[in-house]
Amino acid sequence: MxxxxxxxxxxxxxxxxxxxxxxxxxxxxxxxxxxxxTGVSPIANGMATAADWxxxxxxxxxAGLISFMGYxxxxxxxxxxxxxxxLALLLAPYLRKFGKFTVPDFIGDRYYSNIARAVAVFCALIxxxxxxxxxxxxxxxxxxxxxxxxxxxxxxIGMAIVLFYAVLGGMKGITYTQVAQYCVLIFAYMLPAIxxxxxxxxxxxxxxxxxLQGQDGVYxxxxxxxxxxxLGFTEYTSGEKSTLDLLFMMSALMVGTAGLPHVxxxxxxxxxxxxxxxxxxxxxxxxxxxxxxxxxxxVFSRTNFIQTxxxxxxxxxxxxxxxxxxxxxxxxxxxxxxxxxxxxxxxxLNELTVDADIMTxxxxxxxxLPNWVIGIMAAGxxxxxxxxxxxxxxxxxxxxxxxxxxxxxxxxxxxKNELIAARIxxxxxxxxxxxxxxxxxxxxxxxxxxxxxxxxxxxxxxxVLGIFYKRMNKEGVISGMxxxxxxxxxxxxxFKFGWFGGGSESDWWFGISPEGFGTVAMMINFLISFIVSKxxxxxxxxxxxxxxxxxxxxxx
Amino acid sequence: xxxxxxxxxxxxxxxxxxxxxxFLVSFGFGILFVDNLNQIKVKGFKLGFWxxxxxxIYVFVILIFVYVFLMNRLDKKFKQKN
Numbered sequence: 205m206x207x208x209x210x211x212x213x214x215x216x217x218x219x220x221x222x223x224x225x226x227x228x229x230x231x232x233x234x235x236x237x238x239x240x241x242t243g244v245s246p247i248a249n250g251m252a253t254a255a256d257w258x259x260x261x262x263x264x265x266x267a268g269l270i271s272f273m274g275y276x277x278x279x280x281x282x283x284x285x286x287x288x289x290x291l292a293l294l295l296a297p298y299l300r301k302f303g304k305f306t307v308p309d310f311i312g313d314r315y316y317s318n319i320a321r322a323v324a325v326f327c328a329l330i331x332x333x334x335x336x337x338x339x340x341x342x343x344x345x346x347x348x349x350x351x352x353x354x355x356x357x358x359x360x361i362g363m364a365i366v367l368f369y370a371v372l373g374g375m376k377g378i379t380y381t382q383v384a385q386y387c388v389l390i391f392a393y394m395l396p397a398i399x400x401x402x403x404x405x406x407x408x409x410x411x412x413x414x415x416l417q418g419q420d421g422v423y424x425x426x427x428x429x430x431x432x433x434x435l436g437f438t439e440y441t442s443g444e445k446s447t448l449d450l451l452f453m454m455s456a457l458m459v460g461t462a463g464l465p466h467v468x469x470x471x472x473x474x475x476x477x478x479x480x481x482x483x484x485x486x487x488x489x490x491x492x493x494x495x496x497x498x499x500x501x502x503v504f505s506r507t508n509f510i511q512t513x514x515x516x517x518x519x520x521x522x523x524x525x526x527x528x529x530x531x532x533x534x535x536x537x538x539x540x541x542x543x544x545x546x547x548x549x550x551x552x553l554n555e556l557t558v559d560a561d562i563m564t565x566x567x568x569x570x571x572x573l574p575n576w577v578i579g580i581m582a583a584g585x586x587x588x589x590x591x592x593x594x595x596x597x598x599x600x601x602x603x604x605x606x607x608x609x610x611x612x613x614x615x616x617x618x619x620k621n622e623l624i625a626a627r628i629x630x631x632x633x634x635x636x637x638x639x640x641x642x643x644x645x646x647x648x649x650x651x652x653x654x655x656x657x658x659x660x661x662x663x664x665x666x667x668v669l670g671i672f673y674k675r676m677n678k679e680g681v682i683s684g685m686x687x688x689x690x691x692x693x694x695x696x697x698x699f700k701f702g703w704f705g706g707g708s709e710s711d712w713w714f715g716i717s718p719e720g721f722g723t724v725a726m727m728i729n730f731l732i733s734f735i736v737s738k739x740x741x742x743x744x745x746x747x748x749x750x751x752x753x754x755x756x757x758x759x760x
Numbered sequence: 761x762x763x764x765x766x767x768x769x770x771x772x773x774x775x776x777x778x779x780x781x782x783f784l785v786s787f788g789f790g791i792l793f794v795d796n797l798n799q800i801k802v803k804g805f806k807l808g809f810w811x812x813x814x815x816x817i818y819v820f821v822i823l824i825f826v827y828v829f830l831m832n833r834l835d836k837k838f839k840q841k842n
Contacts, residue, residue, distance in 0.1 A: 270813075275794075275809055275812060275813075277813075278790060278791075278809075278812035278813050279791075281812070281813055281816075281817065282786045282790055282812065282816045282817065285816075285817045285820050286782065286816070286820055288820065288824065289778075289779070289782045289820050289823055289824060292824045292827060292828075293775055293778060293779065293823075293824075293827055294775070297831075411814060414804070415802070415803045415804040415810070416803060416804055417804065423803070423804030424804055425804045425805065425806070425809075426804060441798070441806055441809045442798070442809075447792065450791050451787060451791055451792075454786065454790075454791065455787075478828070478831065478832055478835060481824070481827060481828045481831060482828050484824055485821065485824035485825045485827075485828055488820060488821050488824055489821050492817050492818070492820070492821050495817055496813075496814055496817055496818070499813040499814070752764065755764075755767075755768050756764055756767055756768070756838065757835045757838065757839070
């Protein structure tokens, strides 16, 4: 069967499933729309969280990112998983006990202030919009790469699908669609990984395989280190970033993960507090399946890639190479005109430019897997992009309809009208996300790091202090959040976009990269919150009671 | 038979222990002591590198489930009294 047939079949079947689920699980109340009526089982919520969390970038770019960064890529692996420990231990159970719909709900109520609520809404909107622009673009890119349609057409199809199940089903529809999407995406990711591991090491489990010997009896990692030395790259298993920067980057990613509103809100959907803890465990387990496979795929494909192309005659390279060269993801510039590919670290002599995404996308072809596997890969990549986009859309729509309209502007709005407002804002958010997907701002990649930094610098301290420090008051938290966000925005725009005089790597404060700066901004947020709260009035008695209440499990 | 205060204190003790392990395997084994651990090799893996790309993640998953177990036990004790 031909490739296009399999891709359309796999994508068509998976999309019909999503639409079917959306019709079956449409929301009829605000509680169902915002938090799926708090009736989701911990395992289902774990899967939904995993799909929500793993975006097109995790699916397509993660393995490539690690294969180019080697050991330094570890900060992403540990950062994006370690955050779930913070979520499970410090945030999720207490927020579930608090039992409302959104993160601004908690911040507004705990700090008895609509200013705090508005600041939280502002942060939630910024974080979610920067994230969703990248996702819609991802949908378009996947469509164009696999189905040979225009990127913009891909964005339109993606918008229509997300619109359908997010607007109709709200959180309930999204949750059960995400469960299906997790199954599709993890199957699509594991299948080629297992095949390649078996081909290269004789072991079916990639996590074990990449620590074993290849067919020539040399350990894969030793061979890769050797190849890297030969070509002038840093050894694969040792990094080149400074230890301090690694520490700060990892902690910003961990804390940012725990502070992302679309992740936190997932824990409002389970029945009780103990289920919130449990579902964080399941979520991390489901995420870990992909995140421990990615570094193995990185090693397999990096080794494979170097051995296949370096020092080989260009016209004799295998078919998959030609195919990906025609997409522009690999570029060959024969500088010394000898017809042989030189892939080395030295930019004067290097003749090959490689897009990191290829490390995942070309896998099925490198392993010579049948066409239906590529069809499933396409469906998996789309599942990853759509599920994340839907989760973010819900945060945006609930921020507008619930936090802004219901809690600040017009508290007397009826449930029916609030539900209509929620659907209209979801609709508006899809259009806006689509707009950014079609006209991507040039800084999408840079702003994803900004989203983590912002979440780390704003939400995390506000929520943790709200639970663990009774004396924290509204003055402290509002000043902490505002200073934290502004500082983060300043540092990112200065070093990423060249505002405020710009600057290069040598100008970084204490040698900390913008990606790691979220940690600094978070520390300053904590510090300012403490100092300001010391000099201002303690929170009222009913707030102390609220905090005591959320610390203990309910009596049911 | 435990009070609200006791419940919270025990919870904080669990958090302290589990988060110390969380810190040790990621920030410690994965970054700070990575060169020392890399002296040890298990099959093809240098141990520090393995912790950074595999081991720390496995420990994270285990930590959450241990916390689930400990808290479920504590919740039961707490509810018995009430």
